[in-house]
Each structure stands twice: as C-alpha cells, then as structure tokens.
Amino acid sequence: MAVQTKTQKNMTVNAKVCTGCRLCELVCSLYKEKETNPAKARIHNEFYLMEGMRVPRVCINCANPACVPSCPIDALKKDKETGWVVMDTKLCNDCQMCVSACPYGAIRVTPDNDVIKCDLCGGDPQCVPMCETQAIKFGERQPQQVTHAREGMKSFLDKEITEA
Amino acid sequence: MRQIAYVDLTNRKVTVKPIPEDLQRMYLGGRGMGAYLLYNHSAKGIDPLSPENPLIFSAGFLTGHFANAMGRCHVTGKSPDTGKYGDSNFGGAVGPELMYAGFQHVVITGKAAKPTYLLIDNGQIQFRDASKLWGLDTYETQLRTWEDLQDPDVKIACIGQAGEKLVRFACIRHQMKRSAGRTGQGAIMGSKNLKAVAVRGSQGLTVKHPEKLMEITKKQYEYVRRTKIFEITKRWSNLFAWVVNNEREGIVVRNHSANFFPEGYGHIDVDIFLDKYSDKMLACQQCAMHCQHRFTIKEGPFKGITGEGPEWIAPVLFGAFAGNTEWDVALACFEKTNRYGIDSLTYGVYQGWLMDLYERGLLSKEATGGIPFNWGNPEAMFKLPDMINEGKGLGKVISDGSEEAIKRLGPETAEFLIRCGRGLTNEPVNDRILRATCLGDQTSNRGNDHLRGRCNLEFMGLPADVLSKIIGRPTNPDPYAWDTKAFFAIWQQHLNTMSDALGLCKFWTQWFAPDLFGFEQPLEVINAVTGWDMTKEELWQASERIWNMEKMFNVRDGEDRRNDTPPKIFFEPIKEGARKGLCLEPDKWNALLDEYYDLRGWSRNGIPKPETLRRLKMDKEPTHLL
Incomplete structure (x- = not known):
C-alpha cells in the first residue's frame, strides 16, 4: 500500500453520466500526438448500444496497481509523491503485459503497436475541462476512490460478464 | 490527404x-x-x-x-x-x-x-x-x-x-x-x-496549426456552454420546441385541421417525458451539448420498450397530428418506426392523413383491415408500421410514394395529403404565418424543410438592430412582415448549407439560437485545420455554389417556379385561434419569390442565370473532375 505523504490528486470516472461525445479522446490525441486520432488517445470511450452506456476507460492510478508488478522490465512505477502510475516510455518495450493486467482497460495499444497510458498531462489533464457532464474529474484523491471507480466502471463490466 | x-x-x-x-x-x-x-x-x-x-x-x-x-x-x-x-x-x-x-x-x-x-x-x-x-x-x-x-x-x-x-x-x-x-x-x-x-479507422487527421485549433475549439466550447440555449438543450433536447410551437400555434393538429393541441396538456407534456421516461442524455461524437434522450417506458402495455430520441417532431406527429394524447403510445410507435428503419417524419404525415381519411369516410373499414383508424387509436398507430413491414394493406398503399398512394385511394383523397411543390410530404408546421421561414422552407432543393430554410430567429422577438447585425443587412423582425425576408431566407439557407458541408450540427449555429455560431466561428476552424486564408465572403460563396449545384440537379430534370409553390392550404386563412384569418396572400408571396430569385441571380422562372453560374465558376458543370 502506497503511503500518502501529502494530498494527492487523481482522476475519477463516472460512466453513468458519460454521454459518449469523445471530446476527451480528440483533445488527448491532438495534445499528445499533434493529430486528431482517437486510436492514439490515452483515454478511450467504450460504446454499448442496447445498454445505452458509454464507458470512459482511463488510468485511475489505483492504490495497488495490477499493471506495475506485471511489467517484466520495471517500466511502470507507482510514484509515492503523486500517487500516479508512471510509465517510463523510453524503457517500455511495448510487450503489452500491462495491457492485459489492467482491469479497467485503461492502457492502450496504438495502430503502430505502441503502448500508451495517461500521464495526467503532468497535472493538467486536457480532457477534464472538455467533459461537460464531469464523467471524468481531476481532484483530490478520495479514500473510497477505487470503490467509487468500480461503481462507475467495473459494475458495468460485471453486468456484462454475468449476462454474456 | x-x-x-x-x-x-x-x-x-x-x-x-x-x-x-x-x-x-x-x-x-x-x-x-x-x-x-x-x-x-x-x-x-x-x-x-x-x-x-x-x-x-x-x-x-x-x-x-x-x-x-x-x-x-x-x-x-x-x-x-x-x-x-x-x-x-x-x-x-x-x-x-x-x-x-x-x-x-x-x-x-x-x-x-x-x-x-x-x-x-x-x-x-x-x-x-x-x-x-x-x-x-x-x-x-x-x-x-x-x-x-x-x-x-x-x-x-x-x-x-x-x-x-x-x-x-x-x-x-x-x-x-x-x-x-x-x-x-x-x-x-x-x-x-x-x-x-x-x-x-485509426488514421489520424493532420492539422496545419494544432495549437491554434486547440485554442479555438476550447474558446468556442467555453463560450457556447455558457449560453442559455446550451443549458436548455442539454436538459430538454429540442423537445422544448414542442411546447413553444404548440403555444404559438405553430404546429398542425389532426392533419391540418387545427394549429393548437390543448388536449395534450397534462398528458403529452415535455416535463412528463422528462420525469417518467427519460433515463439520461447521450451525445453525438464531438458534441458537448448532448441532446439525445435515452428513454424507457416503465409501465403499462408497452413496458420495457427502450429507445433514443425523440425530438420535438415526434410528439407533434405521433401526438397532435394523429390526435393522440399519450406518451406511451407515441413513444412505442416512434420506437417501432426506428427499428424498421422508417423515417418517422414522412411516415407520421401519412399516418395522420389515413386517420383523417377514415374520419371523413373516405377510407372503408375493409381498406384498413378491420382496424378503426380513428384519431389517436393506439391499435391503428401500432399496427401501421407492421403493415409496412409486411407489405400488406394500408402499409403497402403508402409504401410506394405519395402519387401511388393517392392513385390507390382515389383522387378525392389528394387534397388532404399536404405536400410541398417538390412532392415531399409537408412537415407538420404552420409555416404560412412566417414569411422568411415559409420562403426558406419551400424553396429548399430537397423539398419543404426546416433543416434547410427554417428561419428560427424570425419568431424570437429579437430587436431589429440585433437581428440586422446577425443577418448583415437591415432586417424586419416582425414575422408577419413581407419586407427584407427574401435575403433573410437566403442567409439562413447558406448558413445551413455551410453547416452541412462542414459537418457542423445546426444546434450550434444561429439557425438554433441568436448567440451561437454564424459563419465566423467555423471559418476560424477551417483556417486552423487547413492553413488557408479563407474569408467569410469565400465561405458564403461556397455555400451559394452548393445551393446552386443542388438546384441545377433539379433544373436538369425539368424543375421550375411551380416547384417552389407552397401547398394550397397555406393560401387559405387560418380558421381559429390567435392567428385567425392569417395566410399567405398569393400576390405578396409571388412578389417575395420574385425578390428571392432576383437576389439569387435566377430567372423569374426559378432557373439560375448563365452569368450567375459563371460567377460561381460552375457554368462548365458537369466537369467530371472527380
């Protein structure tokens, strides 16, 4: 368990209010890649027709991230200071182990097979102000953060699995 | 590329x-x-x-x-x-x-x-x-x-x-x-x-000036989300127009027999939809306004039906136009047409027409397959889409177009099916009381159309100087006035053409509300994406060119002034209500149409003049460059 030394800020997700506009994907790719391309965005919006759900998938910097131990070359670390899961993009060899490990589908593979992950734009996530319904928020890490995120994202996944 | x-x-x-x-x-x-x-x-x-x-x-x-x-x-x-x-x-x-x-x-x-x-x-x-x-x-x-x-x-x-x-x-x-x-x-x-x-697809779109685009889009987003219309639309969708247009007698009820639907109060109200049916709001890609209701019918015989929409035209067509006062029935029928892939607008007009014919005794019970097509009969409303799907009975009758339907039901039924000059079923709106809107709608190249020529700013009670500033010319804000309306309609048609050509939703433009986008805001985006030096005049001319290109398609097939004529009923005075006696006067309408043709550079028969086509660099079409 990461020890919190001071106030940490983090991303929260509430899929229930997501409208599926994908402005988060577009601003992300334009900011990071200088082109408009959802396939290269660090956030992804999943679409469910009959359920009427739109689910944002983005790293929520888990307290105990599953991706970190999955990395065979230690390119992923949990930063004690910020609480963020940080990817060393120079070290990363795109093996995709973390992609499989992440329960939220938050780490993505681009069409060029690069593994990409949200880095919160260094503390000023570009997507958050573009989210009209506040389905994604950036604020003080809450103790129930993971539970909350599970309600927003995982509960829907669970439903999908049981009903499949 | x-x-x-x-x-x-x-x-x-x-x-x-x-x-x-x-x-x-x-x-x-x-x-x-x-x-x-x-x-x-x-x-x-x-x-x-x-x-x-x-x-x-x-x-x-x-x-x-x-x-x-x-x-x-x-x-x-x-x-x-x-x-x-x-x-x-x-x-x-x-x-x-x-x-x-x-x-x-x-x-x-x-x-x-x-x-x-x-x-x-x-x-x-x-x-x-x-x-x-x-x-x-x-x-x-x-x-x-x-x-x-x-x-x-x-x-x-x-x-x-x-x-x-x-x-x-x-x-x-x-x-x-x-x-x-x-x-x-x-x-x-x-x-x-x-x-x-x-x-x-996963190919990226290159942008000439990414930083500039980022700045422009964020600026426009922050501006629009602070407007009143944004707040309204994200809550009610454009269903608020159902209330507004009913109150101002701008709709048609029971197939053009009235323009106001008081029976619906307390039943087919927008707020009842919001409380009882709407679950959440969803959006199209790239739009923060999220105007799409997701609804479920939670009780009654239609329990469990889920769908998305409706927009304001659904309670008009499946409510007022068909004489139905219940949301359950309207939504269930609307959802059914969605599933079958039927355009609910055109369909709704036929549905009201058939009910009108039945009530008038022009449609026998045998013709309807034993189902009474009385106003608002849920059985009739619910079965008609099935009949279309099965290609049987009345469903088959209306499936092959309006001319064919009239041929099958008899010439005496024709006057009750309200169609515009291009043969498209007229929208359930009472356009005859609005001059620019009527002109803009009726001269649309695909047939009468609120998405092409409806001048919403005309009936918002804007001060003359505000409206004139938006249109770019002195414009009379009185909806019943005939002066200055020809250019108003052209301005609206060009704005909407520009939106459609760029992929912009009209809910973000001055088609929808006066404080939204005109030509300038999309122009900024075009230049940031392409690196061009396009001016407002060039964008305006592109819209004009597109409009003329569509017109030339119709002209090639033999269209003329007659096709810009509104349905006959628009020239008949309104029978009751606050706007009793109002109608289109034929001579004033014709003068307005002349003015419109002159401004467009068309002949008085509604055909683009050769010099107009030359000015727009389209006199050599078809050029087969693509």
Whole structure:
C-alpha cells in the first residue's frame, strides 16, 4: 500500500453520466500526438448500444496497481509523491503485459503497436475541462476512490460478464 | 490527404481518388461535395431505384477534427420519394470514422448480386455477405454485424426492413436514433442490396496549426456552454420546441385541421417525458451539448420498450397530428418506426392523413383491415408500421410514394395529403404565418424543410438592430412582415448549407439560437485545420455554389417556379385561434419569390442565370473532375 505523504490528486470516472461525445479522446490525441486520432488517445470511450452506456476507460492510478508488478522490465512505477502510475516510455518495450493486467482497460495499444497510458498531462489533464457532464474529474484523491471507480466502471463490466 | 472511394457493387470494384485542393475550397465536403458528386455521377432523368443512382456517403469537411459539434455525415442520392434531389444528414460517429478510415466520401453505384454489406477498414473496402442480416431490424443489424466482425468499435450505418422493401420513405440508421431520414435514402440502399456500411479507422487527421485549433475549439466550447440555449438543450433536447410551437400555434393538429393541441396538456407534456421516461442524455461524437434522450417506458402495455430520441417532431406527429394524447403510445410507435428503419417524419404525415381519411369516410373499414383508424387509436398507430413491414394493406398503399398512394385511394383523397411543390410530404408546421421561414422552407432543393430554410430567429422577438447585425443587412423582425425576408431566407439557407458541408450540427449555429455560431466561428476552424486564408465572403460563396449545384440537379430534370409553390392550404386563412384569418396572400408571396430569385441571380422562372453560374465558376458543370 502506497503511503500518502501529502494530498494527492487523481482522476475519477463516472460512466453513468458519460454521454459518449469523445471530446476527451480528440483533445488527448491532438495534445499528445499533434493529430486528431482517437486510436492514439490515452483515454478511450467504450460504446454499448442496447445498454445505452458509454464507458470512459482511463488510468485511475489505483492504490495497488495490477499493471506495475506485471511489467517484466520495471517500466511502470507507482510514484509515492503523486500517487500516479508512471510509465517510463523510453524503457517500455511495448510487450503489452500491462495491457492485459489492467482491469479497467485503461492502457492502450496504438495502430503502430505502441503502448500508451495517461500521464495526467503532468497535472493538467486536457480532457477534464472538455467533459461537460464531469464523467471524468481531476481532484483530490478520495479514500473510497477505487470503490467509487468500480461503481462507475467495473459494475458495468460485471453486468456484462454475468449476462454474456 | 482527403480521398474519395468509388464503389461499384455490380463488379465489386473499388477506385480511390484524391480530392484536389481547389475543389475542396469550392465545395468543402459533406453536403457540398455530395452535391458535386451526385450531379457529376448521374444522368438526366435516372430512376432513383436503379443501379445508376449513386448513393454518396460524405463526411463533413471538418468532421472528425477536434472541433465542436463537427461530427456529422451526409448521404446524397436522387430521392425515391420525390424523384428530385435527395439528401439527408445524420450525427453519431460514422462521419468521423470515415475520415479516420481515410475517406471523406464513398460513392456507391451498381447493385450487388446478393445482400451485401461494406466494411470500410483503414483505406481498404471489403464486400461482405449480408444474407444473415437481411430481414433484421436496424438494432439487430448493428449487433449482428459487430458479432460478425468481432469488433464492437465498428461504426455502422444500416437499413431496416423498410429499406429492403424499398419503402420510399425508408431511412438509413446509425446507433438507435441517428438517421438520414428524409427523401428515402434507405430505399436506395435497399435497391442496391446493400444492408449496411460498417466503418473502422485509426488514421489520424493532420492539422496545419494544432495549437491554434486547440485554442479555438476550447474558446468556442467555453463560450457556447455558457449560453442559455446550451443549458436548455442539454436538459430538454429540442423537445422544448414542442411546447413553444404548440403555444404559438405553430404546429398542425389532426392533419391540418387545427394549429393548437390543448388536449395534450397534462398528458403529452415535455416535463412528463422528462420525469417518467427519460433515463439520461447521450451525445453525438464531438458534441458537448448532448441532446439525445435515452428513454424507457416503465409501465403499462408497452413496458420495457427502450429507445433514443425523440425530438420535438415526434410528439407533434405521433401526438397532435394523429390526435393522440399519450406518451406511451407515441413513444412505442416512434420506437417501432426506428427499428424498421422508417423515417418517422414522412411516415407520421401519412399516418395522420389515413386517420383523417377514415374520419371523413373516405377510407372503408375493409381498406384498413378491420382496424378503426380513428384519431389517436393506439391499435391503428401500432399496427401501421407492421403493415409496412409486411407489405400488406394500408402499409403497402403508402409504401410506394405519395402519387401511388393517392392513385390507390382515389383522387378525392389528394387534397388532404399536404405536400410541398417538390412532392415531399409537408412537415407538420404552420409555416404560412412566417414569411422568411415559409420562403426558406419551400424553396429548399430537397423539398419543404426546416433543416434547410427554417428561419428560427424570425419568431424570437429579437430587436431589429440585433437581428440586422446577425443577418448583415437591415432586417424586419416582425414575422408577419413581407419586407427584407427574401435575403433573410437566403442567409439562413447558406448558413445551413455551410453547416452541412462542414459537418457542423445546426444546434450550434444561429439557425438554433441568436448567440451561437454564424459563419465566423467555423471559418476560424477551417483556417486552423487547413492553413488557408479563407474569408467569410469565400465561405458564403461556397455555400451559394452548393445551393446552386443542388438546384441545377433539379433544373436538369425539368424543375421550375411551380416547384417552389407552397401547398394550397397555406393560401387559405387560418380558421381559429390567435392567428385567425392569417395566410399567405398569393400576390405578396409571388412578389417575395420574385425578390428571392432576383437576389439569387435566377430567372423569374426559378432557373439560375448563365452569368450567375459563371460567377460561381460552375457554368462548365458537369466537369467530371472527380
């Protein structure tokens, strides 16, 4: 368990209010890649027709991230200071182990097979102000953060699995 | 690079061509390039349901870019409903995905030997077997296609059973609600044995000035989300227009027998929909306004029916126009037409017409299959879409277009089916009381149309100086006044043409509210994306060129002034209510139409003059450059 030394800020997700506009994907790719391309965005919006759900998938910097131990070359670390899961993009060899490990589908593979992950734009996530319904928020890490995120994202996944 | 794919379904061949930059500047994309391609790829007098009629999917010029509400896609093809210019615009995610797949336009000609769907996948186009999809409704088609491709991220535009059966008002549907509705584009798809177009793309769109685009889009977003109309739309969708238009007697009730529907109060109110039916709001791609209701009927005989929409025209057509006061019935019928892939607007007009005929004794009980078509009878309303689906009874009667329907039911029924000069069923709005709106609507190239010429600013009670500043010329804000209205209508038509060509939703423009986008805001985005130095005048001229291109398509098929004439009922005085006695006066209407033609540079018979075409650099069309 990461020890919190001071106030940490983090991303929260509430899929229930997501409208599926994908402005988060577009601003992300334009900011990071200088082109408009959802396939290269660090956030992804999943679409469910009959359920009427739109689910944002983005790293929520888990307290105990599953991706970190999955990395065979230690390119992923949990930063004690910020609480963020940080990817060393120079070290990363795109093996995709973390992609499989992440329960939220938050780490993505681009069409060029690069593994990409949200880095919160260094503390000023570009997507958050573009989210009209506040389905994604950036604020003080809450103790129930993971539970909350599970309600927003995982509960829907669970439903999908049981009903499949 | 912006490209066009030409798909020949007969020979299963695909050709790809890049779009030269000068043509991009002339016709932009979406509706503009759609008009150019249709004019250049069809001959005079072709049968809309023949393999020669091209079906053109066009992403807007800015569709897919990081720009507000630029997510729309246009479909163009000669209309099976009217035999005139046909096109329709829809939101959702197909347009952007087309751009990410490498194509701004897909021109589909020919006819597949068996049911087929197209997979447009990152620059490649595959012809895939759709025999298992044939006969499925629009929701099922999308689910099964995802299954077939093992990829739920594919974006699909498809037809339901109505399109397969060549119902002349079949639409093309994407997701649950997004549809290219009017003018029967779904029937063209059906005539080509084309069940669906599935799109998948991961190619990025290059931007000339990324930082500038980022700044502009964020600025525009922050501005629009602080407007009142944004707050209203994200809560009510455009359902608020149902209340507004009912109160101001701007709708039509029981097939044009009244303009106000007091019976609906306390039953088919917007707030009842919000409390009892609406679950949440969803959005098209790239739009923060999220105006799409997701609804469930939670109790009663229709319990469990889920759908998306409705917009304000649904409570009008399935409520007031059909004399029905219950949300349950309206929503259940609306959802049914969505599933079958029927354009609910055109369909609703027929439904009201049949009920009117029954009430007048012009339709026997045998003709209706034993079902009483009384006003608001839920049984009739619920069975009619099924009859269309089965190709039986009254369903068959209305499926083959208005002329055919009148022929089958007798000439005495014609006067009760209100159609505009181009043969399209008139929208259930009381346009005769508004001058610019009536002119703008009735002169639309695809037939009477609120999305082309409706001048919403006309009846908002704006001060004269505010309205004049928006339009750019002195404009009289009195909706009943006849002066200055010809230019108002042209301004509105050009603004809407520009939106459709760029892929911009009209809910973000001054079509919808005075404090939203005019020409300047999209222009900023165009220049940031392309690095051009386009001016407002050039953008205005591009819109004018597109409008004239559509007009030339109709003129080639022999259209003239007569086709710009409103339905006869508009010249008859309103019988009751606050606007009793008002109507279009024929001489004033004709003077207005003359003024409109003069301003457009057309002859008094409504034909673009050679010098106008030269000025717009389109006198050599068809040039077959693409």
